[in-house]
Amino acid sequence: MTTKPKVCILGLDPGLGRTGYAVLSGSISSPQLIIFGCVETNSKSIHHERLVKLTEDIKKLLIKYQPTGVALERLYFSTNVKTALQVAEARGAITLTISQFGCPLYEFSPQEVKIAATGEGRADKKQVQKMLKLMFKLKEPPKPDDAADAVAVALCGLARLSTIK
Amino acid sequence: MTTKPKVCILGLDPGLGRTGYAVLSGSISSPQLIIFGCVETNSKSIHHERLVKLTEDIKKLLIKYQPTGVALERLYFSTNVKTALQVAEARGAITLTISQFGCPLYEFSPQEVKIAATGEGRADKKQVQKMLKLMFKLKEPPKPDDAADAVAVALCGLARLSTIK
Numbered sequence: 001m002t003t004k005p006k007v008c009i010l011g012l013d014p015g016l017g018r019t020g021y022a023v024l025s026g027s028i029s030s031p032q033l034i035i036f037g038c039v040e041t042n043s044k045s046i047h048h049e050r051l052v053k054l055t056e057d058i059k060k061l062l063i064k065y066q067p068t069g070v071a072l073e074r075l076y077f078s079t080n081v082k083t084a085l086q087v088a089e090a091r092g093a094i095t096l097t098i099s100q101f102g103c104p105l106y107e108f109s110p111q112e113v114k115i116a117a118t119g120e121g122r123a124d125k126k127q128v129q130k131m132l133k134l135m136f137k138l139k140e141p142p143k144p145d146d147a148a149d150a151v152a153v154a155l156c157g158l159a160r161l162s163t164i165k
Numbered sequence: 166m167t168t169k170p171k172v173c174i175l176g177l178d179p180g181l182g183r184t185g186y187a188v189l190s191g192s193i194s195s196p197q198l199i200i201f202g203c204v205e206t207n208s209k210s211i212h213h214e215r216l217v218k219l220t221e222d223i224k225k226l227l228i229k230y231q232p233t234g235v236a237l238e239r240l241y242f243s244t245n246v247k248t249a250l251q252v253a254e255a256r257g258a259i260t261l262t263i264s265q266f267g268c269p270l271y272e273f274s275p276q277e278v279k280i281a282a283t284g285e286g287r288a289d290k291k292q293v294q295k296m297l298k299l300m301f302k303l304k305e306p307p308k309p310d311d312a313a314d315a316v317a318v319a320l321c322g323l324a325r326l327s328t329i330k
Contacts, residue, residue: 047260048270052264089240093261
């Protein structure tokens with residue numbers, strides 16, 4: 001017999017070409033990794049069609065997992081401005097989609113995400129991935145990087161929801 | 166007796182705090198300025214609520230004017246990265262809204278917008294506003310700047326649609 005998890009969080013690492021996602025349930029002291037992966041759009045498609053495809057895929061995740069909340073990383077300055085602007089556009093479309101779905105949205109700084117995964121705000125990607133592998137007893141760290149980032153941000157969301165409860 | 170204009174273009178200059186809009190009808194040789202202005206969001210509101218408010222206001226414009234197409238300026242690099250990221254987020258949410266409404270979207274580079282208004286790709290804001298004032302026989306240039314930019318990008322859209330016809 002399975003009992004419906006009381007808390008379920010969808011973590012997202014937004015991008016136009018690839019958005020990482022991860023679903024966690026349970027509590028911050030006993031997190032369960034339900035699924036992780038990426039939704040992708042074709043770089044040859046027209047720009048606005050990519051945003052539509054991306055948000056339709058996010059909507060499917062929202063419908064399938066009915067999360068208690070969605071966790072997103074806050075925007076931050078980047079050395080690659082072109083990429084940052086594309087991420088921001090995808091993030092805007094995703095944020096609107098989540099709000100229209102009526103799901104609470106929690107936003108975290110990159111430092112908060114790293115602390116949730118490793119206890120260290122200056123941890124690098126490799127350290128985060130190594131901790132996620134240990135935490136969820138995985139054979140390999142979650143791949144690709146976008147999916148691993150989504151797991152880390154979902155952890156932040158789970159911590160926030162565990163505190164609220 | 167008024168006849169329904171065959172071509173009607175909505176030009177937008179996206180921003181999170183303020184998005185300029187302008188509706189033009191007619192043809193590029195005889196453009197008519199139907200309306201221009203700004204939709205605004207409160208900086209004290211929660212971020213994702215601002216995106217919802219912004220896109221609801223854009224949807225009202227789409228419903229009211231039923232444009233043949235929507236014209237948007239392409240994203241470009243900016244010295245103020247924080248502002249650029251906010252504009253990109255607003256632009257992503259707006260692009261999704263327009264696509265969901267089923268309205269054709271036309272995108273133009275800043276150079277194309279300046280050329281449509283002044284014939285000169287390196288024109289500054291003041292030159293663009295002066296030409297818009299002359300073109301539409303206005304007492305003053307369209308204000309604020311976001312509304313003037315929206316008129317200029319709508320002109321680009323009108324030129325594109327006049328060519329397609």
